[in-house]
Every structure is written in C-alpha cells, then in structure tokens.
Amino acid sequence: MTYDEDMATRTRGTLTRDRIIEVAIAFADEHGVEALSMRKLGAELGVEAMSLYNHVDNKDDIYDGMIDFVVGAIPLPDEDTVWQNAIRALGTDAMEQFSAHPWVAPLMMTRGMFGPAALRFMDRVLAVLSNAGFTDEDTHHAWQMLASHTMGYTFQQATNPGAIDDKFDGLDVLVAQLAEEFPHVARLAPLLAQCEFRHEFEFGLDIIIDGLEARLN
Amino acid sequence: MTYDEDMATRTRGTLTRDRIIEVAIAFADEHGVEALSMRKLGAELGVEAMSLYNHVDNKDDIYDGMIDFVVGAIPLPDEDTVWQNAIRALGTDAMEQFSAHPWVAPLMMTRGMFGPAALRFMDRVLAVLSNAGFTDEDTHHAWQMLASHTMGYTFQQATNPGAIDDKFDGLDVLVAQLAEEFPHVARLAPLLAQCEFRHEFEFGLDIIIDGLEARLN
DNA sequence: ACCTGAACACCGTTCAAGT
DNA sequence: ACCTGAACACCGTTCAAGT
Secondary structure, eight states: OOHHHHHHHHHHOOOOHHHHHHHHHHHHHHHOGGGOOHHHHHHHTTSOGGGGGGTOSOHHHHHHHHHHHHHHTSOOOOTTSOHHHHHHHHHHHHHHHHHHSTTHHHHHHHHOOOSHHHHHHHHHHHHHHHHHTOOHHHHHHHHHHHHHHHHHHHHHHHTOTTTTTTTTTTHHHHHHHTTTTSHHHHHHHHHHHTOOHHHHHHHHHHHHHHHHHTTTO | OOHHHHHHHHHHOOOOHHHHHHHHHHHHHHHOGGGOOHHHHHHHTTSOGGGGGGTOSOHHHHHHHHHHHHHHTSOOOOTTSOHHHHHHHHHHHHHHHHHHSTTHHHHHHHHOOOSHHHHHHHHHHHHHHHHHTOOHHHHHHHHHHHHHHHHHHHHHHHTOTTTTTTTTTTHHHHHHHTTTTSHHHHHHHHHHHTOOHHHHHHHHHHHHHHHHHTTTO
C-alpha cells in the first residue's frame, strides 16, 4: 500500500457499519430522518448506495444502529449514587440525548430499543431500582413509568407548537379566533408554547420518584 | 339521475375528505401505516390516486385527519364527574383508542395533534383540571404529565417484546444467553413481556393523580 | 472481498387533457 | 367540478458483472 492510498483511506474513511451509522446520525440531525435515503447516505460517504449493503442488512438495520448509538451516549451514574439521584440523572440525561436527536423518539416508537447499548442502559436502571429495595414487580412498574415519562416528554417537546412555529406561524392567531370555542386552550396556550421542558420534565419526575418512594418502606 | 346511477353512487360511496380518511384508517389498522400509499388508498376507494388530491391537500393532510379522527373517538366524561375519576376515565379511554390504532402514536409524535377534535379534547381536560381548583401553572404541569404518561405507555405497548415476538421470536433465548451480562433484564424480561398494560397504566396514573392532588389543598 | 450499473417494483405529486 | 394518463423525480433492494 502506497502512502497516497493510505491517505485516501484515512481521509475518506473505511466503510464500516459504525461509520455508516455515524454519518446517518449526522445527516438525520441536519436534514431530518425522513430525508435520509440509502442513495444520499452513500453519496455522503463517497460511495454508491448499493455498497452500503455490504456492511448493513438494510435500512431498518441502520435505524436500529442509530437508536442504539444515541441510547449508548446516555451517561450511566456511579454505582454508589443514592437511587433518587441516580434516577433523576438517568432521566434528565436521557431527555438531553433525545432532544439533541429529535428523530430518535419516533424511531424508537416503531422500532423499539433492543440493541446492546439499550440492554446495558436498561439493565443499569433496573439494577438501581432493585438495589434500592424495590420488589421485582415494583421495579417493573417503576421502569415502565420512568420510560413512559421520558418518552412522553420527548413527544411533548417534539410537537410543541413553540418549537415548530415555522409550520404553525398562524397558531396564536388561530387560537385567538377560537377563544370562545376552546377557552382553556386559548388561555393556557402561551404557557404551553413557551414552557421550559427541562423544568417541566423534572417537575413530573419528582412526583413519580416521590410516588415510588412511598411504596418502599 | 337514474336508479342505477343512484345505486352505484350509494354502494361505491361519494368521494369526500371524510370518506378518504375513514378508509385510510381501516387500511392502516389492517396493513399498517407504512403500507398506506396514495395509489393503494385510491384503489381501495375505486379511484385513481390522483383523484384524491381533489379532496385532500396531500398525504400529510390525510395523516392529520386520521389523527384527529382517532382523538375524536375518545369519549368525554360528564361535566359533573369528580376530577380524579374524570382524569382516570380520559386517560384509560385515550389509551384504549391508541391501542386500537397502534399507528396513531408514532404519527402524533411527528405530526402533533392540532385538529379540531384534538383541541376539543384538550380543552376538556384543561377544563376538568381548572375546575378542580388547580392554578394555571399546575393545570399546565398536569396536562403535560398526563399526556406524557398516556403517550409513553402507548409506546411501551407498541414496542413490547411480547406483542412483537413474531419479529423477536428468539428474544427469550437471546436474553437467556446474555443473562450474566444483563442479569436484571434477564430476570425481569418475563414480567415485561407479559404484563397487563391496562393495569400498568392505571398504576402509574394513580401515582400521578395522587401527586397532583397533593398540590391542591 | 468489496464496489458498481442496470434494473425492478414501487413512491408522492403535478399537470394538461378529458368529461 | 371531478377524474384520468402520462410524466417527473424520487425510493429500497437485488443481482450479475466487474476489480
């Protein structure tokens, strides 16, 4: 292998499953998942679309890889953190990742999360709850609640009229017109449009943690 | 108009926006949203795909109509129901609709819910909370929590390994193999795979309602 | 072992042409 | 006013052919 070949390999990068997924994530972050196609992804990697199939089963395989990469980026708390703080950190850190990659939640909703990083993440959350003294049944309940809360808030954030007001620039006008038909929506619309999601999320998370804690004693 | 023409019109049905959305929902229920295309939907209605554009803006417009139809099918509680029961009923009834049409939650996640039926539904939930004595801020908090919980549990149900074990028929085997790497997942997998979602959902809903109630006094 | 061109069976959407 | 055929610019995926 000559020096030039070596340079080309290094700058263009060798085509691997990981590199494909990496570039797919960057592309989805910039242009949205719906714009992601095998042909465009190939072009981004300096290769024809068909070459991707040498490293990846199909497009769904890429989706699964993207999901697992994002879940894998959620930091895990130290083993000795008290469970309430560990859960709070896991929740807020998960939210942060999901917010940074808004396409991941809808994708998880249809594809699930069963990759190695997702299993590792899940195992850690279950460990925190079990070690805190919850029964297996309550650990299960708690996982479902916490996962639902995190996924649900991601949904709220994704479909927040404030966040997507490019599409709904006439929303406040519309709401004002419908004020007598939907008075409560009209009154609370400003709160919904410009709320701090981090604060909102933690408000609910604390209620859940308190509710779970009451079942421990 | 002759008798025969009248019959044909009645049996084939007149093409309208509502009828298109109705048939689209039935199609998505049977074959999944990802299989829904303008061409197939046209065929289902005995018409070419291009004709649909006379009654509908585009495919997204159909999606929005499908979402609003499903939300509109959630029954609203009587005005004088005590708020805890009203909220519980709204939550479980919403869950029931979302479960009956598994494609609706991922769709809402990307499209939001801003149709007339959705606004009506939202206004009613906000009214229940306001009338219960919550401040506007807490009403807002409560809406976000309840909506998140409902959406989140729909997600859990949709991606439940038990529900999709046609795709993951080897999941229990896989989990067993990884038992030493993910011990808690392995131990709780049966609970997750075969849990009663209705019961799970209400467990969490009660914790949320209790937590909100504590802010009322 | 990896990449490619051509092909297949699809998409959503537009638009001029029909009635 | 509503429906259609043909067309445009895309899709994911397969497969024989190249190196």
